[in-house]
Amino acid sequence: MPPTSSAPTSSSGRALVLAAFFVSGVGALVQEIAWTRLLGPFLGSTAQAQAIVLAIFMGGLAAGSTLFGRRADRSGSPLRLYAILELVIAIYALALPWLVRAAGSAFVAVASRAGEDATLVRTLLRLALASAVLLVPAILMGGTLPILARHLVKSLGETRARVGELYTINTFGAVAGAMLGGFVLLERVGVQGSLWIAAALALAAGGGAWLLSSPASASSADSDDATGSGEGAQASAGPGAASAAGATSAVGSAPLGTTALVALGASGFAAMVYEIVMIRAVGLALGSSTYAFTMMLVAFIVGIGLGSFLVSRLRIERPLVAIGWSQLAGALAFLAITPLLERLAWYAGLARCHCATPEPSLACFLGLGTSLVLALLVVPTACLGAAFPLVAQAAQRSIGSVGARVGWTYACNTLGNVSGAVVASLVLVPTLGIGGSLELGVALNLLAAALTLVGGARVKERLAALALAVVAVAIYVPARDWPNGLNLAAQHFRLRSHPPESYAAFERIYNYAPTKQFLEEDSLGTVLVAGVPPDLTLYVNGKADASSGGDLTTQLLLGHIPMLMAPKHENVLTIGFGAGFSAGAIARHPIARQDLVEISPAVLNADALFREWNGAPLQDPRTKAYLEDARSFIRTTPRLYDVIVSEPSNPWVVGVAGLFSREFFRDAASKLSPGGVLCLWFHEYEQSSEAVALVVRTLAAEFPEIWLWREYGFTDMVLVASREPLPLDFAEMERRFDAVRADMARIGIPSLAALFGHNAAGPGEMKRAAGPGPEHTDLEPHLEFLAARAVLAGTASDFGWLHDLHYRAPSTLETGTLLDRYRRWRAENGRPLTKSELQAVVTHMAASLPPGHRILKRFGDFANAASD
Numbered sequence: 001m002p003p004t005s006s007a008p009t010s011s012s013g014r015a016l017v018l019a020a021f022f023v024s025g026v027g028a029l030v031q032e033i034a035w036t037r038l039l040g041p042f043l044g045s046t047a048q049a050q051a052i053v054l055a056i057f058m059g060g061l062a063a064g065s066t067l068f069g070r071r072a073d074r075s076g077s078p079l080r081l082y083a084i085l086e087l088v089i090a091i092y093a094l095a096l097p098w099l100v101r102a103a104g105s106a107f108v109a110v111a112s113r114a115g116e117d118a119t120l121v122r123t124l125l126r127l128a129l130a131s132a133v134l135l136v137p138a139i140l141m142g143g144t145l146p147i148l149a150r151h152l153v154k155s156l157g158e159t160r161a162r163v164g165e166l167y168t169i170n171t172f173g174a175v176a177g178a179m180l181g182g183f184v185l186l187e188r189v190g191v192q193g194s195l196w197i198a199a200a201l202a203l204a205a206g207g208g209a210w211l212l213s214s215p216a217s218a219s220s221a222d223s224d225d226a227t228g229s230g231e232g233a234q235a236s237a238g239p240g241a242a243s244a245a246g247a248t249s250a251v252g253s254a255p256l257g258t259t260a261l262v263a264l265g266a267s268g269f270a271a272m273v274y275e276i277v278m279i280r281a282v283g284l285a286l287g288s289s290t291y292a293f294t295m296m297l298v299a300f301i302v303g304i305g306l307g308s309f310l311v312s313r314l315r316i317e318r319p320l321v322a323i324g325w326s327q328l329a330g331a332l333a334f335l336a337i338t339p340l341l342e343r344l345a346w347y348a349g350l351a352r353c354h355c356a357t358p359e360p361s362l363a364c365f366l367g368l369g370t371s372l373v374l375a376l377l378v379v380p381t382a383c384l385g386a387a388f389p390l391v392a393q394a395a396q397r398s399i400g401s402v403g404a405r406v407g408w409t410y411a412c413n414t415l416g417n418v419s420g421a422v423v424a425s426l427v428l429v430p431t432l433g434i435g436g437s438l439e440l441g442v443a444l445n446l447l448a449a450a451l452t453l454v455g456g457a458r459v460k461e462r463l464a465a466l467a468l469a470v471v472a473v474a475i476y477v478p479a480r481d482w483p484n485g486l487n488l489a490a491q492h493f494r495l496r497s498h499p500p501e502s503y504a505a506f507e508r509i510y511n512y513a514p515t516k517q518f519l520e521e522d523s524l525g526t527v528l529v530a531g532v533p534p535d536l537t538l539y540v541n542g543k544a545d546a547s548s549g550g551d552l553t554t555q556l557l558l559g560h561i562p563m564l565m566a567p568k569h570e571n572v573l574t575i576g577f578g579a580g581f582s583a584g585a586i587a588r589h590p591i592a593r594q595d596l597v598e599i600s601p602a603v604l605n606a607d608a609l610f611r612e613w614n615g616a617p618l619q620d621p622r623t624k625a626y627l628e629d630a631r632s633f634i635r636t637t638p639r640l641y642d643v644i645v646s647e648p649s650n651p652w653v654v655g656v657a658g659l660f661s662r663e664f665f666r667d668a669a670s671k672l673s674p675g676g677v678l679c680l681w682f683h684e685y686e687q688s689s690e691a692v693a694l695v696v697r698t699l700a701a702e703f704p705e706i707w708l709w710r711e712y713g714f715t716d717m718v719l720v721a722s723r724e725p726l727p728l729d730f731a732e733m734e735r736r737f738d739a740v741r742a743d744m745a746r747i748g749i750p751s752l753a754a755l756f757g758h759n760a761a762g763p764g765e766m767k768r769a770a771g772p773g774p775e776h777t778d779l780e781p782h783l784e785f786l787a788a789r790a791v792l793a794g795t796a797s798d799f800g801w802l803h804d805l806h807y808r809a810p811s812t813l814e815t816g817t818l819l820d821r822y823r824r825w826r827a828e829n830g831r832p833l834t835k836s837e838l839q840a841v842v843t844h845m846a847a848s849l850p851p852g853h854r855i856l857k858r859f860g861d862f863a864n865a866a867s868d
Helices: 011-043 047-074 078-114 119-152 156-188 190-212 216-228 232-236 241-251 254-286 290-313 319-336 338-342 344-354 362-385 387-394 399-456 459-479 503-510 552-565 581-587 601-609 630-636 662-670 689-702 730-739 741-745 752-756 763-770 782-793 818-828 835-846 854-865
Strands: 516-521 526-532 535-540 543-547 571-575 593-598 623-627 641-646 672-683 705-711 716-722 759-761
Touching (some): 011 047, 011 078, 011 119, 011 156, 011 630, 047 119, 078 119, 078 190, 078 630, 119 156, 156 190, 156 290, 156 362, 156 399, 254 290, 254 344, 254 362, 254 387, 290 319, 290 362, 290 387, 319 362, 319 387, 319 399, 338 344, 338 459, 344 362, 344 503, 362 387, 362 782, 387 399, 399 459, 399 516, 535 601, 552 581, 552 705, 571 581, 571 630, 581 593, 581 641, 662 672, 662 689, 672 689, 689 705, 689 716, 689 763, 689 782, 705 763, 730 741, 730 752, 730 818, 752 818, 752 835, 759 763, 835 854
Parallel strands (some): 571 593, 593 623, 641 672
Antiparallel strands (some): 516 526, 526 535, 535 543
């Protein structure tokens, strides 16, 4: 039975409505974070796929704001309408995993039939399925603001204050949701648990609003409409409201209202350009982790909410002029922070060092990092946040159309947002870079300022604004190379102690400008190649991902080991190109086809610098490269492969941990031909033993047979996995090794026995090492958080020592490693390994292990027991 008391219109009643809208903001952000995780595996992580999701979601918000804004003006109880929307949003959150699963199955079914080259089909399919999943909740969420604005605004004079309150409170709810989801929920309760919490929050907001509404609200609203459409609206607002309402009505004339909406659209476009730029800047400075993205998002939203709050508390009689000044101030503020952005990597290093004493503290770094980003962005984003409530005031016509006009205002802002996000990520950053993109955002803000100031400012104000803009741009132009401080900085994520005493000292250590060979900003990241040939290193977003020097051993092992172990190796899939050495090693074997999947076009463009040393795999007619998300590709390719080699970046980087999930391993297994193998890179440096065990355990859940290989110098791991025991044909391995002996010689491996020295454990040991415990899945993404904490702390895993993998004492020499089995096989076939052959193994391993290491002693015992 519905409540019979009248809907509260007092300040306490308004506070309760605002509290519900705050809770709604928290739940909406948590739900959006969960959506992204659910949609990622089948839509992919390419810039195009991300732009599609963002465009659909924000387009839905715009559609919902206009649709429900008009509906709210006709509603007898807007508050009850709001409650219904929140209740449906809650139900949708609970149903979302099943809807995404169905959409994912449809995507795989259609895309696999279309083939890997059907880019247009895949794009349209992503667009259609993402629309089917996201449009409904987006439209519902977009309708909440204009509905509540219609409920709370009782006169034109209070439009800005009430809309500003709503926008502010919902924005700060979104801040809380971003922090809760990004810092706590995903790690603690996973994606499914986050959705349940989001649903509970929406239920709380909707249920509270339902209790606050009543049948009496309809007659109250009708009364408000009757008085609001005439002069009585001004009188109902109390003393002093008449002048404010009159001013608003004057500004709300059609030409000026349209000008304000156009300015807001330009501001919304610029805001998303800035956000894309800041995502890149913060990722380059603090690392491209989930935590860094959350820090930037929180700081950006806080500034937007703060600007809205301040405007809602001020008395502004010329909103159009105020819009102009806010746009000008925002443009100048973004120009003003560029010298600080240039040094952001240094500031992040100082924060990391501070939080590492006396021991690394993630909470300290999250707090200090968020504060650092907030300090940079609070002023410019607050200027942007001031625009919405001001335009909402300027665009009003009558109290009877408050919902519709607020809806249109929100739609203009949101459409500006979505166009800015899509154009910035797909066009601006790849063509203009982060520096040029920021400058375009500034130009749009200046344009919005000019539109509004010309329409309402006095001549002296216009001249003052013009002078400020000219002076600011003149000061900025000589220093517009500020992006080099971020784009050319690398390896600074490892700065955890003894920080450089000045930025100049930091630049000498971590800025690679003097040896830059290549720099390109694409839709997903900044790719830098630096060094002195032939020793070149490829950095992606400031992190070394491949090289022709220190990483060479790992890269060649990743290519050669699976090709030697697999029963067949005609068709190969390589995930991640890097510097091309693994793909080049694979191409040195007698393959029929190598499909190569790389998500970054700039990485492929950098290949020209490594071609002299990597074997030029991209020029090999047997190689076909695909610019695609690996998970999306592997789920939809119709091909089966004999070997799949996966060498992604480190799992703390956003989006990479999915390539270590059980779902990915299951998909990979489904694309292997009978007897096929999956070769996976992982690492023990900057990693916890818990994380290494998690990956091994997750891999073992789909591939019971795992062989562990290690590159001891850098504690890189090469995991060769299969669903059935491998035949281990040593005669065939010798033949294959002879064919690539010259390439193996580049990394000091003279023989098959020396190569087998890198095998640390066989399936029996790996089964015991995996042990019981959690797995890393799409819904329970443990790894990326474990990895992010480990890289902050700089810890190194002792997984191998804990499980006695290749560290056995001489008394237990007869084990299941390949060197042991090869020794026995050679002896059984009448040609035992000689002392010189085994001594060559010791010499090779000594190049990457300290003197006296237990592994060297073990191999030395082998050599001493052998005869010449």
